[in-house]
Amino acid sequence: MSTAHYAILQKLLLTGATLLLLALPWLVNVAFLVSVNSCDIMGILALSMALVWGTAGIFSFGQSVFFGIGAYVYAIASLNMDGTAIPLLLGILAATLSAAILGYFLFYGRISEMYLAVITLTLSLLFYQLINSLSGPQARIGVVSLGGYNGIPGVPTLSIPGLSDSQLGYVPMYCVSAVALIATYAGLRMLLVTAFGQTIIAIRENEIRAELLGYDSRAYKLAIFSIGAAIAGLAGVLYASWSNFVSPDLFDLAFAGQIIIWAMAGGVGTLAGPVVGCFAIQALTTWLGTKQLTDTNIVLGLIFMLAVLFLPSGILPGLRARLVKAA
Amino acid sequence: MTFLPELLLQILHAVSALVLTSMGLAVTFGMMRVINFAHGEFLMLGGFVMIFAVRAGANFWVAMFIIAPLSLAAFGLVVERLLIRPLYGRILDSMLATWGLSLTLIGLTSTFFGYSQKGLPTPLGSFELFGHGQSYYNVFIIVITFALVIALYAFLRKTTFGLLARGTMQNAQMASAIGVNPHAIYAATFALGAGLAGFAGAVMAPMTGVVPITGLSYITQAFITVITGGANALTGTVAAAALFGLIEQGVNVFGNAVFGQAAMLATAIVLLRLMPAGITGRFFRGSL
Numbered sequence: 242m243s244t245a246h247y248a249i250l251q252k253l254l255l256t257g258a259t260l261l262l263l264a265l266p267w268l269v270n271v272a273f274l275v276s277v278n279s280c281d282i283m284g285i286l287a288l289s290m291a292l293v294w295g296t297a298g299i300f301s302f303g304q305s306v307f308f309g310i311g312a313y314v315y316a317i318a319s320l321n322m323d324g325t326a327i328p329l330l331l332g333i334l335a336a337t338l339s340a341a342i343l344g345y346f347l348f349y350g351r352i353s354e355m356y357l358a359v360i361t362l363t364l365s366l367l368f369y370q371l372i373n374s375l376s377g378p379q380a381r382i383g384v385v386s387l388g389g390y391n392g393i394p395g396v397p398t399l400s401i402p403g404l405s406d407s408q409l410g411y412v413p414m415y416c417v418s419a420v421a422l423i424a425t426y427a428g429l430r431m432l433l434v435t436a437f438g439q440t441i442i443a444i445r446e447n448e449i450r451a452e453l454l455g456y457d458s459r460a461y462k463l464a465i466f467s468i469g470a471a472i473a474g475l476a477g478v479l480y481a482s483w484s485n486f487v488s489p490d491l492f493d494l495a496f497a498g499q500i501i502i503w504a505m506a507g508g509v510g511t512l513a514g515p516v517v518g519c520f521a522i523q524a525l526t527t528w529l530g531t532k533q534l535t536d537t538n539i540v541l542g543l544i545f546m547l548a549v550l551f552l553p554s555g556i557l558p559g560l561r562a563r564l565v566k567a568a
Numbered sequence: 569m570t571f572l573p574e575l576l577l578q579i580l581h582a583v584s585a586l587v588l589t590s591m592g593l594a595v596t597f598g599m600m601r602v603i604n605f606a607h608g609e610f611l612m613l614g615g616f617v618m619i620f621a622v623r624a625g626a627n628f629w630v631a632m633f634i635i636a637p638l639s640l641a642a643f644g645l646v647v648e649r650l651l652i653r654p655l656y657g658r659i660l661d662s663m664l665a666t667w668g669l670s671l672t673l674i675g676l677t678s679t680f681f682g683y684s685q686k687g688l689p690t691p692l693g694s695f696e697l698f699g700h701g702q703s704y705y706n707v708f709i710i711v712i713t714f715a716l717v718i719a720l721y722a723f724l725r726k727t728t729f730g731l732l733a734r735g736t737m738q739n740a741q742m743a744s745a746i747g748v749n750p751h752a753i754y755a756a757t758f759a760l761g762a763g764l765a766g767f768a769g770a771v772m773a774p775m776t777g778v779v780p781i782t783g784l785s786y787i788t789q790a791f792i793t794v795i796t797g798g799a800n801a802l803t804g805t806v807a808a809a810a811l812f813g814l815i816e817q818g819v820n821v822f823g824n825a826v827f828g829q830a831a832m833l834a835t836a837i838v839l840l841r842l843m844p845a846g847i848t849g850r851f852f853r854g855s856l
Contacts, residue, residue, distance in 0.1 A: 545668025
């Protein structure tokens with residue numbers, strides 16, 4: 242298969258997947274739809290990782306932290322006020338701002354990628370412990386008790402702006418997530434063909450050369466890190482709205498690692514790869530969960546080590562190489 | 569100011585515990601540029617080995633000084649051969665692989681040992697300091713950490729192995745050209761780091777008990793300490809631990825332990841903005 246044929250195949254597959262996602266409410270029952278809904282939301286989170294790691298080459302363990310911040314801020318804000326539009330925006334804003342502040346210190350300090358990974362990992366460990374420890378009567382914001390490791394129950398589902406008692410049902414909630422996933426993907430595709438997006442890729446490929454050409458790589462990295470956090474925050478808001486519940490498990494290391502596994506399994510460097518990896522791994526863990534064969538940590542850990550050792554480029558790039566070479 | 573000696577003891581203890589639990593990580597990072605994300609689980613395994621060895625009838629000190637470090641060093645050799653060596657020079661990949669190892673070890677220990685806490689009584693009893701009981705074991709940790717730092721310094725500075733190891737880390741090709749096998753040196757260095765982690769885990773086990781996720785409670789501080797310390801494993805770790813031990817104890821006076829750790833991380837992030845290569849990237853250059 243030639244590269245041009247592959248491009249056509251890719252377009253067909255993308256269109257097919259998009260149509261399938263949108264048509265799903267008419268094809269399957271509600272229970273299945275609700276579980277695909279969580280995959281959609283995690284797919285958005287995977288896109289944030291695809292952007293930050295794949296496109297900009299910033300290896301961050303912290304996408305789950307921004308996801309968690311989005312979810313918690315949405316939960317606290319939506320329980321404190323009528324309507325969910327402002328909490329939605331607040332959630333995204335909080336995630337973006339945290340990333341911007343953290344990113345300023347990391348990128349303007351020009352620390353190496355290894356340090357960045359360790360700092361973001363430490364951040365997620367710390368948030369996990371911090372939220373766990375915030376319990377008891379004094380740990381409350383407005384009318385919401387933070388609840389420590391119990392989390393916050395009863396988080397409202399998104400509602401139509403202006404009608405606070407119009408919480409979305411399962412099917413409309415699914416549609417919101419699916420459209421958000423598709424829109425985020427399309428938005429990122431468009432972003433990457435702009436001059437800004439091309440500069441980001443240039444910096445990933447050769448940072449020194451990009452700097453010598455006059456681009457301030459620190460500012461570009463900071464911008465892309467913040468955009469990635471905004472996307473993760475959006476996913477977090479949708480998650481809190483979907484599950485009606487947030488808990489410190491959102492900051493759990495195993496969850497942070499899953500995002501990296503999605504990206505690695507699907508293929509780092511592509512946008513669609515991590516989303517494909519996300520859907521595949523989610524299906525696998527759900528299946529393992531129903532089988533009760535063994536501890537999920539063991540399986541995830543093994544996939545991780547084997548993927549690094551034997552499949553460093555991931556499913557999609559591996560497939561592409563095989564298809565294109567076969568011609 | 570009767571509480572001053574007590575405070576001093578607490579700070580010394582916090583600094584020593586930091587140095588002790590970070591040292592293995594610092595050696596593999598400083599010498600090999602490999603960040604071992606499974607470091608916490610090495611500590612956890614050291615603790616388990618210690619507890620099971622003592623329960624099986626081994627002498628407390630033999631288990632701590634010999635059985636736990638040697639078992640973990642042996643485990644380190646296996647890990648180096650299977651996971652670290654194929655990925656040498658690919659920093660990010662080796663990080664991810666050790667992280668997968670960390671998850672697997674947590675899963676395996678949970679499956680086999682369960683989630684309930686295993687413990688040992690602390691030996692040595694206690695003494696009284698201005699009306700407050702203090703455990704001799706805490707003093708032991710301070711002393712043993714001090715001794716360990718000196719021993720490690722001497723080992724890397726004065727022995728042939730230390731010289732070969734430092735030479736290999738500086739220029740592996742040159743070392744190879746004069747007849748040193750770099751793979752053997754890397755393997756030995758990683759085993760040294762794992763053994764140090766095993767020892768630290770064994771020392772901490774009687775105080776804190778061990779569960780499969782014990783490693784997670786050490787690794788936050790260990791990471792912060794090592795990256796803030798910078799490339800020179802010994803000096804950097806001790807300097808960073810001294811700084812963070814003070815900060816942690818200072819903040820703990822006002823809030824819970826998590827706030828102390830949060831203050832550590834915030835300090836580390838600001839410090840990295842000021843000195844991106846860590847403390848030893850700016851001060852104490854040429855130290856070890």
